[in-house]
Amino acid sequence: MELFERLRNVAVVGAAGKMGSGISLLLAEQIAFAALEDRAGTHVLNLIDISDEGLLGLLRYIRAQAVKTAEKQINRLRRLYAERADLVENGEMVAEFVHEVMLHIRTGKTLELARDSHLVFEAAFERDELKIDIFRKLADMCGQSTFFLTNTSAIPIGFLSRESGLEGRVIGYHFYNPPAVQKLVELITPAHCSPGLVALASELATRLGKTIVPANDIAGFIGNGHFMRDGLHGLGEAERLAGEMGFVQAVWAVDRVSRDWLLRPMGIFQLIDYVGIDVFQLILSVMRRHIPAPELRSDLIDLLIELGVKGGQTSSGAQKDGFFRYEKGRPVAVYDPNRREYVPCEPEGWCRQVEEALGPHPDPSVSWKALGRDRDKDARLRAFFARVKESTTLGCDLARRYAAASRAAAEQLVAMGVAARPEDVNSVLTLGFFHLYGPINEYL
């Protein structure tokens, strides 16, 4: 069955979650375009989740985003609606497109909704048993030709498909958050996967405007394989420095260096908060279960979860408190597990002492934001890291250690066969994590 035929009936399970809602949006828009281009058949997108509230929020989200998509793609819409004499204005075409997007959506709380689907996307919570349970039920219900794409970021696909009796019909299709924006899809092809599914997965990526990076079917794949090890290095550094400067100071220092010295969009602890400390812990445990890697654990993470400090985001996308408390998206206080409270940053107090301990930033005109749009990015990165290399400040020392650990994690992924090539790891970090450069580089 060709992709355009499969797009006539698609389901998303876990549609209202963080990843599910983005995947649902992409598919809803794609199906609307498909319906406009191919008026022969009917198109259905089944969005399945466990709560009415979540599904209602999902519909609102899709509607609002579809307006923006239509506005951005107004030239395309004018072509598609050229024959519709009743649609004259941009405004009328935007409204009609949004209507088209919503028209094909069915929402519901039961997996039954996916019975006739030719393509099923699974974006449920990252737990082996839950995903296997869903897939087993779908295996009984759906036709033999149905293909399944799972958004798991860590659980081996071969394992999931064997356990659920769907061998050959499941592929790993790991979007990055937020799926509607991020260009990367990590494609995890397990052994014995149907060649038709592999071809379809890559054709779909092209239609969705995504770049595919292949990863081997080893727990954590490339993205989490690197992120977990990178995060554990940051956690280890904070614990090491805590003895010298105190815990909150150490967290602040390591976060600042991993953001502003390594020129990343977020510091490591802000990133863990963004993903969710609970999710970070969960991914570590999933990886430990599937690969012999007892080192993938953190007492600090376990302690924070025990104390109820979890990070993550609210349903409206606001950042919840984790390592940091946030105001307008910026860290303003650090959690101290000993005192079990947040210690506000004192710009003239301990925060300043941290700055003094780190030493001056190598070049304040160089930042992730500034270099993102710089056409001479490569040359500026070289010059910046040359300074980092020479400097003896604590900040530069931490940056060098961090870059080395990040590189080691990347090289380990290549050595383990998770990534076929160093370039693939670099692509995941630049496309999926918005880094300016890959961990395997000549800068440091």
Added chain:
Amino acid sequence: MKALRKPVYLAAGAYTMSMGTGRKEFDPKKARPGLEHYIDEAVRAVLAQIANPDLVDEGVIANFMAARFNRQGNLASLLAAAHPALRYKPMVRVEGACGTGGLGLATGIKTVLADMADVVLVVGVEVQNTVKAVYGADILAGAGHYASQRKAGHAHFFPARFSDRAGAYFARYGAERTRQAMAAWYANAIANARLNPLAQEFHNTAPDLVKLGMSRPDPESFTEHLNFYDCSKVSDGAAAVLVCSEEGLARLGLGRDAAVQVAGYGQVVDDLVQAPPDLTALTTSRKAVEHALGQAGIGVGDVGVFEVHDCFTITGILAVEALGLAQPGEGPDLVLGGGIARNGEHPTNTSGGLIGYGHPTGASGVRMAVDLWKQLVGRAEGFQVPLAREYGLMISMGGDDKTVVAVALRK
């Protein structure tokens, strides 16, 4: 060509800030002031320059599309809301797309010439940020022939029309030099706007304007030959000026040195439904300019400062050719040679023009007259240029060179 039957003067001009993207004050997510705010501000700034507002005999309000941008009609009456002195007096609203402001001036001039009034308040206003640009394009498409052109037209209707003109000009006279001249036009507009605190681009600090101006157009997201820098922005703003007889000027207590005289004006339209006769020339604008210069009894060489309707950079180049400052096909040479720069032979759009100051459509023609008045009477402050000659000339153009008013002013 008939000369004006009696002297007519412009005085006491003022305009508001051009609000929109680029201004630090502009936040698309927050509620913004409406038509009334801009009308009030411009009117009060004019009336503050005269001793007695009761001396205003009539009013003209120039506005293009408040009915759609603001869901407001009956603007003549709304004008009277700006000041109690305007109540129970004749007020009229005029409309001629982006040339609306010019029509407002022409109406004020005719009223004084007809001996119906000695002091006419002419106000231009447009508040367009009520909708996103993608929907504003539908509204502005009303400056073309909507019934026959909107459906087949481009999503970005007017940018595409002038993109077609740019394409035709490229084909006839060479793309590369024209493209460079368009970028130079943009750079000149922003450089001038940086001297005008009311300009929408006043806060622009981009280091390499020519490089921006040379950005490659993206036909998929915008148009074939124009990039965003080639376009004037979406603007909210108002401008106002008094059109007076000699007696009116005296009655207001304004000296002759505070006023400029209308030496001549040309008001011309072409058939809205037809395609322009020549995409590489502003044929209607040319006729309006000839009329204004003829009535004034001068040549373009007598003019020391210009305001042209650069809704797009290519329009600016076509306009200097329509003025007769350059032969057809040689506009780019004039621009690239610095001929329109503030220290050049023909200082043009000295406060930023439509690209630099902003383009609140109905206000633009009035704003041009106010800027020429400021230059000629020496009140342009930060953007004042030394005057080599005592005349100023403006083109206010509506639609695709369809409704045009050219006005020649004398110090």
